[in-house]
Amino acid sequence: MKLVTTIKEMREQVRRWKAANLTIGFVPTMGFLHEGHASLIRQAAEECDKVVVSIFVNPMQFGPTEDLASYPRDIDHDKGVCLENGAQLIFFPEVSELYPDGFSSFVNMDGLTNGLCGTSRPEHFRGVCTVVTKLFNIVQPDRAFFGQKDAQQLAIIRRMTIDLSFPIEIIGCPIVREPDGLALSSRNKYLNEEERTAAHCLSAGLNIGKSLFENRERDTHAIKTAVLARISQEALARVDYVEVVDPDSMQPIEKIDNAALCAVAVFIGKTRLIDNIILED
Amino acid sequence: MKLVTTIKEMREQVRRWKAANLTIGFVPTMGFLHEGHASLIRQAAEECDKVVVSIFVNPMQFGPTEDLASYPRDIDHDKGVCLENGAQLIFFPEVSELYPDGFSSFVNMDGLTNGLCGTSRPEHFRGVCTVVTKLFNIVQPDRAFFGQKDAQQLAIIRRMTIDLSFPIEIIGCPIVREPDGLALSSRNKYLNEEERTAAHCLSAGLNIGKSLFENRERDTHAIKTAVLARISQEALARVDYVEVVDPDSMQPIEKIDNAALCAVAVFIGKTRLIDNIILED
Incomplete structure (x- = not known):
């Protein structure tokens, strides 16, 4: 090398x-x-x-x-x-x-x-x-x-x-994930054992959003609320943002026509983690 | 072509x-x-x-x-x-x-x-x-x-x-100049006959600055004052700036140690012209 x-x-x-x-x-x-x-x-x-x-x-x-x-x-x-x-x-x-x-x-x-x-x-x-x-x-x-x-x-x-x-x-x-769904990141190294368990909430929240989308939900407020609710169940999590945006412009949208990106940033303890999932048919 | x-x-x-x-x-x-x-x-x-x-x-x-x-x-x-x-x-x-x-x-x-x-x-x-x-x-x-x-x-x-x-x-x-000293510029095209004659004042002013420098003047205030005075003799000229700056940083200096750039921008009528001269031993 x-x-x-x-x-x-x-x-x-x-x-x-x-x-x-x-x-x-x-x-x-x-x-x-x-x-x-x-x-x-x-x-x-x-x-x-x-x-x-x-x-x-x-x-x-x-x-x-x-x-x-x-x-x-x-x-x-x-x-x-x-x-x-x-x-x-x-x-x-x-x-x-x-x-x-x-x-x-x-x-x-x-x-x-x-x-x-x-x-x-x-x-x-x-x-x-x-x-x-x-x-x-x-x-x-x-x-x-x-x-x-x-x-x-x-x-x-x-x-x-x-x-x-x-x-x-x-x-x-594509995103590479741990078996429990946590997106790989060099910053995962910062997490202690308890935080590592808690960090599961990002992908878990995003998967709830994706399920809603697959069940024909197109209202982004409803999707964001569900994702936020799942992440907020985790006591160690402090949400920076939960957003549904146009995948090209990265600007928030209210209703999903074709495709969207659901993106989150969450502090787990002092560590800021990000993750996202594409919502499209 | x-x-x-x-x-x-x-x-x-x-x-x-x-x-x-x-x-x-x-x-x-x-x-x-x-x-x-x-x-x-x-x-x-x-x-x-x-x-x-x-x-x-x-x-x-x-x-x-x-x-x-x-x-x-x-x-x-x-x-x-x-x-x-x-x-x-x-x-x-x-x-x-x-x-x-x-x-x-x-x-x-x-x-x-x-x-x-x-x-x-x-x-x-x-x-x-x-x-x-x-x-x-x-x-x-x-x-x-x-x-x-x-x-x-x-x-x-x-x-x-x-x-x-x-x-x-x-x-x-290097700058290419007309016989009377005017620096070539596509914007010279804008000048009418009277303005074209007046535009000589930029290079004439800069040459006065250079003469002062060659006569050991190192105080930039004195140089700028002389350049400005020459340009201001021209009724059609409105000075945007007359500056003496460090040739690397382009920031104004008070005293010339090694080299400097004397730079001017002058409106002749509605046309903004620039010119400069390097001052160095």
Whole structure:
């Protein structure tokens, strides 16, 4: 497993691959890789000649009171996951490599970044868009793979890729879940045993929403109320949001015509978890 | 002279050139090309295998009261300039090709975009950074050529290219002037005969600033006062700014240590013209 820490070395590798007419798949991550990431790497390896995984805990996408310092890290474990799932290279830069002195450029978006996680994390998506732009320019992939768990992020990256004319195909990949339904997340590591049990309420709530939809409920107020009620049964849960939104615009809708996304963000103790489910016939 | 209007066709051409291992030089313009643009094209043709000139009057960089609708255009003339000076391709997209429905992403910058033209044109550089990001992603040049006449823009593009990790070298090229000193600009077209004569005051003022500097004046207040006095002799001139700034940060300085940029923006009648001169030993 080749590990590259500088932009210069990364560019040289990319140049060699492109000169050899090889396609590049890219999986941007913040590390502490789990089976969700592994599924992205495997899909990239199936579709592309070479797979680059970036591991970078991006300070710009954390708010001042968020968990930047405590975000879990384990590069040795991550190397193993990358190797076993078919990646050829890990891009693992220091913060100073991506944000040199005098750094002052930003990529931002109207619309899609409002609502859902954008409400409680107002600067988050500016950090995501900026770092993904940088990583796209450094890795120059043909395809980039993102998890559907971060549904708003995926919609934003798709929009940004079109808007800024990146010559890159964005591939969204399904959520990977624990046997009880909990969506895999590096932040699950924060949960103690009691909290881990409680965290089941997110997927349980979403499944109730999906059942209602499958029973022809199209009124989003009714769906949200049922999801909220299930999550609120859990004493350790504090709801940030329960929303039903248009899957393209990420804006709340009152009635579901074709498809919708039901998305939740819930604090379990101090840990903020997100999850979502697609509602469509 | 090949003229391409769609992103798709541009990408295909770029792919063919890159597959043939040819380097691409890029000259982004708003068209109505003059000898300043021609000098950029010639330099690109000297340094690169293929030269792309984009011609796009970018609505996003015009303020609501500015001259978007009246901005001069002459694509037939522009084709000739491109051909004569060594370009192979003109990228000439419609507005709807670069800004499709739902467009909502932006590239912005702190610091460098404040002051000088950023003060009277607050959204201008957001539009410049966004469209240049798009054009860089579409044309994927090895080198991009910009005129020193737009000194703040050049500094911003250099900063953005580093910050967002574009694999592109930015080349700044000298100002081209009329025999009387007037910096070439597509907007000179707006000037009637009387205004054209009056417009001499910009370069005349800057030259007085340079003379003072060459006579060891290092106090920027003295330099600005002399430049302003010369420009103000011209009854048709209304000064937007006269500034002496650090050439990297574009922030005003009081005393010149090594080098500085003296920059002016002046309305001649209704036409806003800019010019600048580098002060260094």
